[in-house]
Amino acid sequence: MFELTRYDGRRRVRGSIALSVGLSALAAMVIWVYPSFEAEVDLDQLLAAYPDPILQVMGVQTMTSLGGFLSFELYTFGWVIMLGLYLAYSTAGTIADDVDRGRMDVLLSMPLSRRRLVAERFAAMAVPIVGANLLPPVVVFIGARLIDHPLAATDVLAVHLLSIPYLFACAGIGLLASVVFDRAAIAQRVALGVTFALFLSESLLTGTDAETVGSIAPMRYYDPNAVLLEGHYDLVGAGMLVAMTLAFLVASQLWFGRTDIH
Amino acid sequence: MAAIELEGLTKDYGEVRANDGVTFAVERGEVFGYLGPNGAGKTTTIRTVLGLLSPTAGTVRLLGRDVTDEAQLLEAKRRLGYLPDDPAFDETATGREILDLHASLKGDERSAEVLELFDPPLDREIREYSRGNVQKLGLVTTFMHDPELVILDEPTSGLDPLLQQRFNEFVRAEREVGLTVFFSSHILSEVRKLCDRVGIIRDGRLVTVDPVESLLDRSGKFVRLHADEPIPIRSLEVDGVHGLESNDGAGPSDGTEYAFTFTGDINALLAAIREYRLVDLSIEEAPLEEVFMRFYGSDAADAPPATEQAAAGTDRGGSGDV
Numbered sequence: 001m002f003e004l005t006r007y008d009g010r011r012r013v014r015g016s017i018a019l020s021v022g023l024s025a026l027a028a029m030v031i032w033v034y035p036s037f038e039a040e041v042d043l044d045q046l047l048a049a050y051p052d053p054i055l056q057v058m059g060v061q062t063m064t065s066l067g068g069f070l071s072f073e074l075y076t077f078g079w080v081i082m083l084g085l086y087l088a089y090s091t092a093g094t095i096a097d098d099v100d101r102g103r104m105d106v107l108l109s110m111p112l113s114r115r116r117l118v119a120e121r122f123a124a125m126a127v128p129i130v131g132a133n134l135l136p137p138v139v140v141f142i143g144a145r146l147i148d149h150p151l152a153a154t155d156v157l158a159v160h161l162l163s164i165p166y167l168f169a170c171a172g173i174g175l176l177a178s179v180v181f182d183r184a185a186i187a188q189r190v191a192l193g194v195t196f197a198l199f200l201s202e203s204l205l206t207g208t209d210a211e212t213v214g215s216i217a218p219m220r221y222y223d224p225n226a227v228l229l230e231g232h233y234d235l236v237g238a239g240m241l242v243a244m245t246l247a248f249l250v251a252s253q254l255w256f257g258r259t260d261i262h
Numbered sequence: 263m264a265a266i267e268l269e270g271l272t273k274d275y276g277e278v279r280a281n282d283g284v285t286f287a288v289e290r291g292e293v294f295g296y297l298g299p300n301g302a303g304k305t306t307t308i309r310t311v312l313g314l315l316s317p318t319a320g321t322v323r324l325l326g327r328d329v330t331d332e333a334q335l336l337e338a339k340r341r342l343g344y345l346p347d348d349p350a351f352d353e354t355a356t357g358r359e360i361l362d363l364h365a366s367l368k369g370d371e372r373s374a375e376v377l378e379l380f381d382p383p384l385d386r387e388i389r390e391y392s393r394g395n396v397q398k399l400g401l402v403t404t405f406m407h408d409p410e411l412v413i414l415d416e417p418t419s420g421l422d423p424l425l426q427q428r429f430n431e432f433v434r435a436e437r438e439v440g441l442t443v444f445f446s447s448h449i450l451s452e453v454r455k456l457c458d459r460v461g462i463i464r465d466g467r468l469v470t471v472d473p474v475e476s477l478l479d480r481s482g483k484f485v486r487l488h489a490d491e492p493i494p495i496r497s498l499e500v501d502g503v504h505g506l507e508s509n510d511g512a513g514p515s516d517g518t519e520y521a522f523t524f525t526g527d528i529n530a531l532l533a534a535i536r537e538y539r540l541v542d543l544s545i546e547e548a549p550l551e552e553v554f555m556r557f558y559g560s561d562a563a564d565a566p567p568a569t570e571q572a573a574a575g576t577d578r579g580g581s582g583d584v
Contacts, residue, residue: 003366011354102350106403108314109344110367111336257332261314 004117008124016131023078023132024139030073031143034066057203059225066149067228070140075224079163083132084170084218085195087125091174092191094121095256097184104261115253122175122249129167133160152231159227162234165241166222170195172248179256218244263326265290265411265442266311270320273306280306282466283320288444293437295457295474296446303466304446305347308415312344325411340368343409347416349400357384357399364403371408376401379428393420401429414445418452430455478547482525487535488542492516500534502526523548
């Protein structure tokens with residue numbers, strides 16, 4: 001078991017290190033600019049200048065604490081949007097690209113069930129998902145201390161740990177797209193579009209009558225603000241994300257199990 | 263129990279019926295050639311046998327297992343090697359990494375031995391591989407776990423003549439030790455060199471399954487004769503002479519050089535020409551292209567099935583027929 005996961009995982013290590021380093025650089029930059037931002041800009045006034053929908057989409061609650069600032073500059077932007085889209089996109093390429101380029105024939109000629117193939121390829125996405133969360137929390141924690149705005153270590157850890165089921169759920173969207181469409185380019189575009197649409201539906205519909213529509217969006221269940229501002233860890237939300245991930249995985253396995261491979 | 267059994271296999275794509283009621287069996291220990299022009303439905307059959315496509319109708323058994331039942335299919339795949347018509351591997355991996363993955367999933371009994379015959383540059387990435395090197399790597403992954411049955415889709419495409427020769431020798435040697443081979447081809451000489459039996463498919467329908475010799479017998483001999491002086495054309499009106507051509511003008515007439523296909527008794531032919539002094543006479547097996555023409559040639563398109571057609575004799579040359 002997990003031979004394919006090991007193989008895929010190894011091939012994703014380099015990219016994941018690059019991802020982790022890049023995100024760490026973003027984290028360091030955000031933390032580095034915060035003191036001058038705080039000192040020279042009236043942050044409440046700045047907030048007031050933004051139209052409400054923008055604040056809502058970006059999940060901005062406050063900029064007057066480092067936690068609030070990081071929550072939208074780093075976590076909403078970097079994790080919820082960028083990483084979420086990246087994982088949906090990247091996972092959408094897995095199965096579809098194998099089919100697209102004719103590699104699936106060789107893979108499936110081996111004693112490997114289709115369900116197992118889908119599950120193992122998906123499991124290998126743990127490498128970028130976990131990898132992206134290895135270095136940045138260290139940078140955030142140390143960086144916050146260096147600028148004298150220390151954050152609780154548990155909060156920093158939690159905001160990263162809770163992002164893992166969220167990112168898996170986004171990858172699940174990509175996985176489903178990857179088995180439904182056998183052209184990688186199409187699967188990837190659909191995965192990007194759907195993930196972004198879910199993000200918008202969740203953030204724009206919050207507080208409206210259509211709020212329930214956003215409940216199918218993974219973004220509903222991962223809230224960096226709650227963690228960094230209130231120290232509230234939404235374990236039920238994490239459970240929802242795990243359930244969502246499994247649902248995407250099982251649906252993908254069922255679909256791929258019965259489809260013709262051309 | 264046959265290695266592969268197809269019973270009324272039909273694959274309907276809506277506009278195209280890629281396979282239409284295909285029925286045949288590949289016996290254990292034989293080399294079975296699956297012959298047909300591009301687009302005839304060879305690959306569809308193979309991909310259905312492998313469970314990549316599900317049949318619209320009919321049953322497929324691979325090493326005794328029902329391929330539409332995934333658990334059974336997996337059992338069969340443990341003992342199967344497969345080389346697709348255009349094998350593709352992870353472009354960013356090296357050949358060695360690919361072999362390691364395959365070894366971890368299906369075992370490795372003999373990759374070292376196969377690598378001595380087919381040696382792709384294992385330390386290079388697949389993206390740098392030529393078509394031939396990809397094919398060599400494909401052959402190694404096909405045979406490395408010492409399968410009982412191998413299915414090869416156009417196996418020698420991309421191999422240079424020397425490697426094709428090596429491949430032929432390898433397959434023959436493997437057959438001696440009990441390997442069953444099912445391979446598709448549109449190259450007739452390849453089929454003739456390797457196969458025990460041949461199935462011919464055209465437009466999704468199986469036309470015939472025959473031992474390769476009987477196909478050759480049916481196609482007859484190709485005779486060329488060169489006489490010292492003109493031979494009257496009626497002397498050559500022997501049973502079994504088809505497509506008579508002479509050097510004298512476009513059509514057959516009294517000439518000194520004749521070429522024709524012959525499916526009759528060779529003694530009758532020799533008796534007929536005994537009184538003429540010959541400069542040269544050659545009697546060769548008809549090229550398999552000739553056999554092929556019987557099944558695919560435009561005049562054969564609406565002809566009755568091959569067996570009846572052979573019994574009736576074919577009339578391709580016109581007036582040469584008696």
